[in-house]
Amino acid sequence: MKTKKIQIILGVLVLYCSAGTWAAVEKKTATPARLLTDPANFGYCMVYSPQLAFSVNCKRGWVSLDCKGSYHSKETSRLMWDAANLAYATESNVYVVVNDARKHNGYCVADRLDVVK
Secondary structure (H helix, E strand, C coil), rough: CCCHHHHHHHHHHHHHHHHHCCEEEEEECCCEEEEEEECCHHHHHHEEEECCCCCCCCCCCEEEECCCCCCCHHHHHHHHHHHHHHHHHHEEEEEEEEEEEECCCCCEEEEEEEEEC
């Protein structure tokens, strides 16, 4: 009887500790069509492309770059923002990696952004 209780407690602990691993990661390549800055919402800066349709739990089209600094350093976010501006100005593609566990106002935050020519 005690062994069964210990097994149940250990099972619950394992499930609780591994809850963060249920987040999904997805990668997309897209051409930025719009850039957004907002002083209060969406992590302060976002990139839009109709090609950003994710199969993970992310809203379609927009990706936050977290200029607010909630998930990345502000320096890292600023570098991604500069890269997004470069891609927008040169009509280049961006390669974006998102994790659906990180969001601003329901929109996923980019963990990585590359400019692809």
